[in-house]
Amino acid sequence: MKTKNKSRAVTSSYSSPYFSMQRVGAMIRRYTYLLRSSWSRILDLMYWPAVQMVTWGFLQTYLAHLPQTQTLASRATLAAGTLIGAIMLWDILFRGQLGFSLSFLEEIWSRNIGNLMMSPLRPSELIVSLMAMSLIRLGLGLIPVTLLAIWFFGFNLWSLGLGLVLFFVNLILTSWSIGLITAGLVLRNGLGAENLMWTVMFLILPLACVYYPVSVLPAWLQWIAWCLPPTYVFEGMRALLLEQQLRLDLMAEAFCLNMILFSISIAVFFALMQSARRIGSLLQTGE
């Protein structure tokens, strides 16, 4: 009798050697604990569906409001003409940030950041090396794609000439700024903030008006959109592709905003690093 009771104490009725709901429950509990302890993970769950809905909703609005005098085919051609260009410029922005962030994450994943911070490497030197790696990664990924675009679709990104240079400079500056802030967050909060590195750029996707003009947005949202440097680049790209007009005014405004954003991101990065030193997270990088 005693033996039977003891057996009950260690094995619940939901457990079997082959499949145990208790063990499944334990794992769900484990993931829930993790989710509950990390605001960045919860934010990540919520904003992604919202971004998808908003982006494609505005694109639909843009297509619906193209001049009715045009045929459906010509309206589609008009929109598609800017679409490949938009996707490639978006990739400069996204891959540029990812190139910066991934190089940084490599140090976190391999628990090497403590070694680096203890070496004579200065934070400013780390930042410059991450920027250089962002350019190298971007070149390796994007140059072959631009050649494929010529081959498959006859779209030559390089034909944008000076426009491409100005677009590139502005987009890469934004990508570095975002990369710096997310790197600081990972230093401060550990790998719980890693998801932000992968997805934060998509937060600005609908607002930067990548696939549609700013005029599609409601008036109050346009104010916010014009605060983001990439908005000027994508508007400039549409002006160049659709009206053959290089809008230097837009590029200059984007550059000014980028300088402000970049300065803020450097200040934020150093503040987060200082905070990481205060809470001791430089020696304990983990989830």
Added chain:
Amino acid sequence: MEGALMKQADALPAIEVAALSKHFKSVAAVDDISFSIEQGSITGLLGSNGAGKTTTIGMIMGLILPTSGSVRVLGHDMTRDRHAILARMNFESPYVDMPHRLTVRQNLHVFASLYGMRGIEARIAELASALALEELLDRQSGKLSAGQKTRVALAKALINEPDVLLLDEPTASLDPDTADWIRTHLEDYRHAHQATILLASHNMAEVERLCDRIIMLKKGKIVGDASPAEFLERFGRDTLEDVFLDVARDRERGHAKAFSGEVGTGSPPENAIK
């Protein structure tokens, strides 16, 4: 003149810790500790888990900011001026690792460059010979055994021939033979370079063999600071392990009676071994 300056620099303590505290929210991980370590010595930092050893080493390295107090390494304030001295320091800790996909040689090359070394290949060859790493140099760091990784981490810690070396449990997870071998190497390095070594360890045999002096921490406070022989004598014990247990469990024995009473109060250990 240059000689006089050199002499003055040599007279500086290698590490000077003054009224150092670190609070994580309401927890005092390190609570108002002060000590000074002379150049060319090996000092052991002992204490149970959570005693504050790693936090103290983190503050000495400048990776953790103190709540109050100061740390100076070879005269440089580690909160404000750490980059002036980092090239003369190095460390090894179980909390850090090296990039797994890089080979041992590539990792050592990167760190030698970060420390501004010249003659990098020669230095790597020298360390590989001293630490028996020749066969491992072209293997990926992530594919090494725990003992091999420890030897590589030690090679990284010695790559810049540091004057001040901070080691956090350098022989943890090593078999007795490899651990003994590492200890011998550390002793040789200290004698060859007149280096200062601060060593946090749970291995009492290691501490007894290597250290000229032991600083014992409990709940963030220094509860003992003496040579290994003095600790044994004061506690009336044959091994440091027994001394460690006496301190950890507030056990009273022989001369240490008054001492253990202080530990329990959490007040400054006025009659701790000095």
